[in-house]
Amino acid sequence: MSSLHPALFLDRDGVIIENRADYVRHWEDVTFFPQALAALAQVRHTPYKVIVVTNQSAVGRGLMTMETAEALNERIVEVVRQRDGRIDASYICPDAPGQETGCRKPLPGMLLQAAHDHHLDLSQSIMVGDALTDVQAGRAAGVRVAALVLTGRGRAQAAKPEAITLTPFPIYSDLEAAITDLITGMD
Numbered sequence: 001m002s003s004l005h006p007a008l009f010l011d012r013d014g015v016i017i018e019n020r021a022d023y024v025r026h027w028e029d030v031t032f033f034p035q036a037l038a039a040l041a042q043v044r045h046t047p048y049k050v051i052v053v054t055n056q057s058a059v060g061r062g063l064m065t066m067e068t069a070e071a072l073n074e075r076i077v078e079v080v081r082q083r084d085g086r087i088d089a090s091y092i093c094p095d096a097p098g099q100e101t102g103c104r105k106p107l108p109g110m111l112l113q114a115a116h117d118h119h120l121d122l123s124q125s126i127m128v129g130d131a132l133t134d135v136q137a138g139r140a141a142g143v144r145v146a147a148l149v150l151t152g153r154g155r156a157q158a159a160k161p162e163a164i165t166l167t168p169f170p171i172y173s174d175l176e177a178a179i180t181d182l183i184t185g186m187d
């Protein structure tokens, strides 16, 4: 009997909520994508553990405290729950570029930590993000599929020259399309 769970790893900004050029630092900065809330409600009754893995370099840059970052994240998780969704755990990497301790995507530290904490089967897991670094982090962790969504920074990221040099990865219009194709629409 296997006691390992598959995970749906999700980037937060640009996937669940809108990106902000000057970082999400206040509750007023949080704007949910309605399709993402609907998608998270779809995943609720699947075996997938839903794990948010988010870089929050505003902490490392001294623009926001880790406590504020965690409080904002908890409120986001609560709204998802109120809308019949489920986020089982969240990991926040506070590092600014150049401060890397191993958690900042494209490094896989948050995914590996989550796999350890929640008994995840990475080879059966999925990563969805709006940046190439999300795809790279998922691959570095050994997930089954790492996909890009075109919300948030996704469209600009998909057009970057580096996108062509990466092994092809699936691209979806948004989180709902990704989840429908990769998880809930399969049966």
Ligand SMILES: [Mg+2]
Pocket: 011, 012, 013, 014, 015, 129, 130, 131, 152
């Ligand atoms: Mg993002």
